[in-house]
Amino acid sequence: MSSTKSSAKSLLGLVALFLGELRDGLTMINMQSAFLISSKFYSEKQVGVMFFVFGMSQFLFQTPAGYIMDSSDRKVALLAGAALATTSLTLLSAVTAKEYGENIVWMVCLKFIQGGVTALIPPGLNSITQGIVGSTGMTHQVADNEMKNHLGTAIIVLSGSLIAFYTYPNIGLLFIVSPIACAGVVFFLTRINPDDIDHDAARGLKSDADAHATDYQLATDSKEQLNATAEDNKPTTPLELLKNKTLLVFTVICFLFHMSNGTVLPLVMQTLAIGGDKPRVGFLLSGMCIIVAQIFMVGSAKVCGDYSGRWGRKKLFLIGMFSVPLRCLILYGLTGIKNSIEAGGNGVPLALEIVILSTQILDGVGAGVFGTMYILVTSDIAAGTGRFSLTLGITSAAMSIGGTVSGYLGQALAEDLGYQTAFMLLCILSLVPALAYTILMPETLAAENEEQSVKNMEVSNMESIAHNEERQVV
Numbered sequence: 001m002s003s004t005k006s007s008a009k010s011l012l013g014l015v016a017l018f019l020g021e022l023r024d025g026l027t028m029i030n031m032q033s034a035f036l037i038s039s040k041f042y043s044e045k046q047v048g049v050m051f052f053v054f055g056m057s058q059f060l061f062q063t064p065a066g067y068i069m070d071s072s073d074r075k076v077a078l079l080a081g082a083a084l085a086t087t088s089l090t091l092l093s094a095v096t097a098k099e100y101g102e103n104i105v106w107m108v109c110l111k112f113i114q115g116g117v118t119a120l121i122p123p124g125l126n127s128i129t130q131g132i133v134g135s136t137g138m139t140h141q142v143a144d145n146e147m148k149n150h151l152g153t154a155i156i157v158l159s160g161s162l163i164a165f166y167t168y169p170n171i172g173l174l175f176i177v178s179p180i181a182c183a184g185v186v187f188f189l190t191r192i193n194p195d196d197i198d199h200d201a202a203r204g205l206k207s208d209a210d211a212h213a214t215d216y217q218l219a220t221d222s223k224e225q226l227n228a229t230a231e232d233n234k235p236t237t238p239l240e241l242l243k244n245k246t247l248l249v250f251t252v253i254c255f256l257f258h259m260s261n262g263t264v265l266p267l268v269m270q271t272l273a274i275g276g277d278k279p280r281v282g283f284l285l286s287g288m289c290i291i292v293a294q295i296f297m298v299g300s301a302k303v304c305g306d307y308s309g310r311w312g313r314k315k316l317f318l319i320g321m322f323s324v325p326l327r328c329l330i331l332y333g334l335t336g337i338k339n340s341i342e343a344g345g346n347g348v349p350l351a352l353e354i355v356i357l358s359t360q361i362l363d364g365v366g367a368g369v370f371g372t373m374y375i376l377v378t379s380d381i382a383a384g385t386g387r388f389s390l391t392l393g394i395t396s397a398a399m400s401i402g403g404t405v406s407g408y409l410g411q412a413l414a415e416d417l418g419y420q421t422a423f424m425l426l427c428i429l430s431l432v433p434a435l436a437y438t439i440l441m442p443e444t445l446a447a448e449n450e451e452q453s454v455k456n457m458e459v460s461n462m463e464s465i466a467h468n469e470e471r472q473v474v
Helices: 003-022 026-038 044-071 075-096 104-118 121-133 135-167 171-189 220-226 238-242 245-261 264-273 279-311 313-343 350-358 360-382 388-417 419-440 447-473
Strands: none
Touching (some): 003 121, 003 135, 003 171, 026 044, 026 075, 026 135, 026 264, 026 279, 044 075, 044 104, 044 121, 044 264, 044 388, 075 171, 135 279, 135 360, 238 245, 245 313, 245 360, 264 279, 264 313, 264 360, 264 388, 264 419, 279 313, 279 350, 279 360, 313 350, 313 360, 350 360, 360 388, 388 419
16 A cells, blocks of 8 residues: 555544544534523424424435535545535524524524535545545445544533533533534545545445455345446446345335434433433533443444454344344333432432433444444445445435434424333334344345455554554654
8 A cells, every 4th residue: 555545544534533523413413402402492392393404404415415426526625615514504503593492493494504514424534435445445444434433523522511511501612612623624634635536436436346355245136236337337327226125125224223213312411411400410411421422432333343344244233223222221211210200309319310321332332333334334235336425325315314203203202202201112113123134134245255354354454563563663
């Protein structure tokens, strides 16, 4: 690997580190939900409407965003512009929000625009990644990007939570972390040499089968269907792509997973942020929900990068999926205990709130595994088609609409039926995608390529050891 390529890989990790809350906008959306409910006195349904509009906008623009990234050679500029725009919209939302949702229409408009802007970020980062490292390097680079992204998110949210704790009740200053993160993203993006990005590889046009060096490819049935046009070095048409049954099944599963999981985090945050006798501590604990999850997502991404080539995608994916119903079931029991204590006129013990917070470890497993593996499975399906970003746009759109439905559904259930009942219903819903993946999805990492994946991992480890030895000598 050339020194410039190695430098570009390092810069990718730094971009992912600072992207943190910017990547899909959801981190700051979750912080905003707690901010609006506890500081601006929004109702859960008002926040749910904002989530719904944000997610619908992402859904509408996600697939076109992927198509744009596939077609454009200005991926770095597009990603930097999207980061700047979503940061500006986050700040504008925090500054202009009025109490009790008096300007809810204005806030909804901002979330619609922000949803469209953030749709460019996931396909932007991942297509640049594939253009730099190629398909053979995607497994480990995606895992590294995800680790850095989760670590960056944890740092950003910790900073914001501490600001909120010390400035309560005027906690709007917490959103100052957003432009700081954006500055890091733009700085490191602009240091990437455009010549290091192979735009044919970025869109998945170059077939790994031809390169004889992949650690992931399509399952056998998908290869025969999608690689026909790749032999002529031409991208598959969008219509041909949509005929792939594996892609269609996976897209539905992505929707169902996020419909059941997307609202759990904000509900846990609200459980801790509202209704207590120490609102400052409650808000700090709600911020810690994100931090705890992000820390464990770093470990989940590491495991996925190290073992998805050996064990296959499916086994790891199922571990992440079945962690969601387990998490919701535990939360059902804990919120029942919390409700009983409050009904007796007593304050909620800090120990119980910490136990509720600890359930975010399972969020680190579920969302952490999903965040890494869905990119790899999507890349498996898209290999050789020349439509990687478009395919990622399709699966990301399904996630967006699932999160949209989840956001409103969860908030409505919490307001109408209570948080405990909401967690039980989400537990039942989350079993559906887990069982569907178990029964309907094939292993997208072809068996004949697992040996090559292990070799790639060994080479990567040897390079890392050699690099460390060089630094020690210097």
